Amino acid sequence: MIFFFLLLLLVLAAQIAEFFIPVLPWLYNAHVYLVPVIVFYGAMALPFPLMLALALYAGILLDALTVQVIGGKVEISIGSSILLYAVLGGIMHGLRPLFARGRWEVHCILSGVCTSVIVLAQYLMITFRRGSLIFTREIWWQIGAPGLIAMALAPILFWFLHWMARMTAYSYLPERDRFE
Amino acid sequence: MSRTNIIALLIFGAILGYFLTFGPETTRKFKSGVYGLLAPFLSGGSGLQKQITSVRTGLKSLEQLERENSTLQVDNRALRATNQALRDVEHEVNRLRHALNYRDRSVFKLIAAEVMTRDSSTWWRTVTINRGKRDGIEADMPVATDEGLVGKTTTASDNIAVVLLVSDENCKVAASVEGSREQGIVSGERVIEGLNPVLNLNFLSKQADLKPGQKVYTSGVGGVFPSGLLIGVIKTFRVRELDGQAQLTPAVDLSHLEDVFVVTGRK
Numbered sequence: 288m289i290f291f292f293l294l295l296l297l298v299l300a301a302q303i304a305e306f307f308i309p310v311l312p313w314l315y316n317a318h319v320y321l322v323p324v325i326v327f328y329g330a331m332a333l334p335f336p337l338m339l340a341l342a343l344y345a346g347i348l349l350d351a352l353t354v355q356v357i358g359g360k361v362e363i364s365i366g367s368s369i370l371l372y373a374v375l376g377g378i379m380h381g382l383r384p385l386f387a388r389g390r391w392e393v394h395c396i397l398s399g400v401c402t403s404v405i406v407l408a409q410y411l412m413i414t415f416r417r418g419s420l421i422f423t424r425e426i427w428w429q430i431g432a433p434g435l436i437a438m439a440l441a442p443i444l445f446w447f448l449h450w451m452a453r454m455t456a457y458s459y460l461p462e463r464d465r466f467e
Numbered sequence: 468m469s470r471t472n473i474i475a476l477l478i479f480g481a482i483l484g485y486f487l488t489f490g491p492e493t494t495r496k497f498k499s500g501v502y503g504l505l506a507p508f509l510s511g512g513s514g515l516q517k518q519i520t521s522v523r524t525g526l527k528s529l530e531q532l533e534r535e536n537s538t539l540q541v542d543n544r545a546l547r548a549t550n551q552a553l554r555d556v557e558h559e560v561n562r563l564r565h566a567l568n569y570r571d572r573s574v575f576k577l578i579a580a581e582v583m584t585r586d587s588s589t590w591w592r593t594v595t596i597n598r599g600k601r602d603g604i605e606a607d608m609p610v611a612t613d614e615g616l617v618g619k620t621t622t623a624s625d626n627i628a629v630v631l632l633v634s635d636e637n638c639k640v641a642a643s644v645e646g647s648r649e650q651g652i653v654s655g656e657r658v659i660e661g662l663n664p665v666l667n668l669n670f671l672s673k674q675a676d677l678k679p680g681q682k683v684y685t686s687g688v689g690g691v692f693p694s695g696l697l698i699g700v701i702k703t704f705r706v707r708e709l710d711g712q713a714q715l716t717p718a719v720d721l722s723h724l725e726d727v728f729v730v731t732g733r734k
Contacts, residue, residue, distance in 0.1 A: 303508050306584035307516045336475030351501035353588035357637045361494045366486035425658045
């Protein structure tokens with residue numbers, strides 16, 4: 288349970304940190320997202336009920352801090368990110384046997400893919416509201432680049448989270464030798 | 468699936484359903500509450516970021532100086548560092564003096580605010596400012612600098628407010644063109660190509676013969692933005708099937724916002 292609460296704190300810290308991480312102008316102004324990687328690690332490492340709780344918490348934070356109410360209308364209703372995190376987290380959770388065997392690289396790649404899926408889903412939702420479905424090269428990069436960045440960051444974050452899990456004597460971990 | 472998992476799923480579904488039923492007003496209140504809770508962290512993070520940026524700038528100039536003058540003595544370095552710090556202070560004083568002058572000569576009632584954070588999401592162009600309900604700020608108030616229009620507030624908590632930038636596709640501003648009777652609606656683009664955003668002035672007449680360099684101001688129609696705030700300068704004009712469209716360069720450099728003013732009314 289200590290590890291679960293640490294994950295909640297880390298999600299909060301990462302969500303705040305995202306405000307201060309500048310966009311990458313050389314990558315079509317792509318944003319750096321840290322929270323999805325932490326949530327997806329939690330999806331692998333936590334039991335199902337706690338994975339849902341983490342998705343709920345991260346989804347509420349994301350929606351509360353990003354969704355805008357403009358002219359009396361909400362573009363993306365609060366709750367949509369909870370659903371996204373839960374569904375994608377569920378997929379990651381389903382691949383837990385691989386994680387338990389120490390095959391963390393699959394999850395690193397999937398973390399990147401799922402991060403892009405979240406950005407894509409947001410784009411589709413606002414497009415549904417605003418109309419005119421446009422897919423330019425810039426838009427594809429703004430969707431794909433956060434995923435690539437998340438994929439690159441995932442091994443470092445996973446290693447750190449795994450170390451933290453060991454420090455807190457968390458029991459749902461893969462065999463030590465295989466992961467490290 | 469185990470019984471515990473089914474119960475967890477049911478509770479999750481119930482909470483999710485509860486959030487999905489939130490209307491605009493509840494959402495705004497919820498957002499305001501969350502921002503209120505996180506205000507100390509955002510404020511602290513903003514201060515820390517400024518310190519880091521300041522240190523980084525100092526180091527860069529020091530590196531340059533080291534390259535140019537490899538024989539400089541330690542006391543020389545200390546003196547240069549002091550000079551750098553003083554220059555930072557001078558820049559800050561000049562900036563604030565400039566802002567104060569604008570507040571005095573402006574025809575609007577203004578509340579000065581500092582930009583704390585920039586947008587953390589891909590699809591919305593927002594900034595948060597360090598003024599909120601306690602300072603009299605509410606949703607849908609115009610935000611400007613001495614150079615022109617910045618955007619409007621969308622959410623206000625006690626100490627923080629979120630500002631939707633004029634470069635966002637959803638920030639629509641009624642506008643008129645200097646030296647013509649043309650009126651239209653300015654809005655941003657969904658995705659910014661390159662570093663500097665471009666604004667679109669839509670619903671112009673096809674006969675509007677607008678020239679690059681003409682200034683575009685808020686027209687005051689719509690109730691949110693008062694008339695007379697500079698939005699941008701015309702870059703190009705083209706005739707579409709049903710109307711004319713002009714592209715504008717924003718009057719304010721939205722990528723380097725530091726101090727802004729929330730317009731609360733006319734003097």
